[in-house]
Every structure is written in C-alpha cells, then in structure tokens.
Amino acid sequence: VGRVDLVENRFVGMKSRGVYETPGGTLLYHARRAVESLTLDREVIHQRDQLAPKYAELVYYGFWYAPEREALQAYFDHVAQAVTGVARLKLYKGNVYVVGRKAPKSLYQKDLVSFDELGGYDQKDAEGFIRIQALRLRVRAMAERPQEGKAL
Incomplete structure (x- = not known):
C-alpha cells in the first residue's frame, strides 16, 4: 500500500x-476522501479536484510563497x-477499502435520498428541472434544423 513508480515531468x-x-x-488520503464524500457538496468537490493539481504543481516547483499558492x-x-x-479502512493484498465513514x-440525509413520500423529495420537482436543463439542447437542435429564408 502506498508505493508509486512513475515517470514525471x-x-x-x-x-x-x-x-x-x-x-x-x-x-490518510483514502480516509480524508471518504469523509469529504460526506461533508462536501458536489460542486465543491469538482472545484477542489480542478484546483488541487495547480496547488500541487506550485508546491512541487518551489513556489510556496507565491501569491497564487x-x-x-x-x-x-x-x-x-x-x-x-x-x-474505517480495510487493507487487503495491497489495496485500501473504505468500510465505514461518519461525520458530524x-x-x-438518509430520509432525503429515499424516494418515498416521506423523504422530502418529490419526483415531480425533477420535471421542471429536466426541462430547464434541456432547454439549451432544444434551442441548439432548432437552430441546426434547415430553415428557408431564416432572417435575423
């Protein structure tokens, strides 16, 4: 566990x-990621994953005191x-498995992710969301249809 052999730039x-x-x-990496999966929302995790390589590069190249770092x-x-x-982690034959996690x-929210009526999530809410998310795709499809005499 934890051995890496690589060619780097x-x-x-x-x-x-x-x-x-x-x-x-x-x-520590696997444990941290397991707790982050509970405590950070999707967009923060995406942003973290975009910014972390730049941070690592700055440190690797010695720019510890750089304002961007x-x-x-x-x-x-x-x-x-x-x-x-x-x-909680389990180590087996060189692999790390997360077998439990909890965070204050x-x-x-277990009750929110269930799709029953008591869960606080109404599947009807998804209809409008899906329509709005698809709007740009419908507009693009309409724009690409051949139309004669299309004027501005």
Missing part, C-alpha cells in the same frame, strides 16, 4: 523516474472547515 522540462513509498499518506491555500483552508469525521457535519 520536471520543472526544467526533462523526464525523471520517481519511486515513492508513502503508506501512511495513502491511508497562498490564495489557493485560503480556499482549501475554508473548504476544510466542514471536513471532520471518522473513516454530514450532508448525507
């Missing part, structure tokens, strides 16, 4: 081979405020 442009062994870091740090510190909880600030 160095800052100066050459390729180099790196072999890293971080078993503790790998366990500090700005990203402020973002990650803010996001981290909600991430608190416990994850969990966004997962």
Whole structure:
C-alpha cells in the first residue's frame, strides 16, 4: 500500500523516474476522501479536484510563497472547515477499502435520498428541472434544423 513508480515531468522540462513509498499518506488520503464524500457538496468537490493539481504543481516547483499558492491555500483552508469525521479502512493484498465513514457535519440525509413520500423529495420537482436543463439542447437542435429564408 502506498508505493508509486512513475515517470514525471520536471520543472526544467526533462523526464525523471520517481519511486515513492508513502503508506501512511495513502491511508490518510483514502480516509480524508471518504469523509469529504460526506461533508462536501458536489460542486465543491469538482472545484477542489480542478484546483488541487495547480496547488500541487506550485508546491512541487518551489513556489510556496507565491501569491497564487497562498490564495489557493485560503480556499482549501475554508473548504476544510466542514471536513471532520471518522473513516474505517480495510487493507487487503495491497489495496485500501473504505468500510465505514461518519461525520458530524454530514450532508448525507438518509430520509432525503429515499424516494418515498416521506423523504422530502418529490419526483415531480425533477420535471421542471429536466426541462430547464434541456432547454439549451432544444434551442441548439432548432437552430441546426434547415430553415428557408431564416432572417435575423
């Protein structure tokens, strides 16, 4: 667990081979992601996944004191405020499995995700949402239909 063998791009442009062994870091990574899956919403996770490679690149290249690294740090510190909880991991034949997770600030609401009438989610709400989400696609399809004498 935690051994990586890769070819990486160095800052100066050459390729180099790196072999890293971080078993503790790998366990922390999986545990953290498990708790984040409960405590961060979808869009924050997407944004984190977009910004994390840039942050890692800045640190890897030695730009610790760069203003853009500090700005990203402020973002990650803010996001981290909600991430608190416990994850149980199982290690088996070199793999890490999340077998449990809980968080006091969990966004997962069991009663909300059930599609019964008591769950607080009305499937009828989806109809308007789907129509609005599809609007741009309908407009595009109409625009691509051949029309004679189409004027502005």
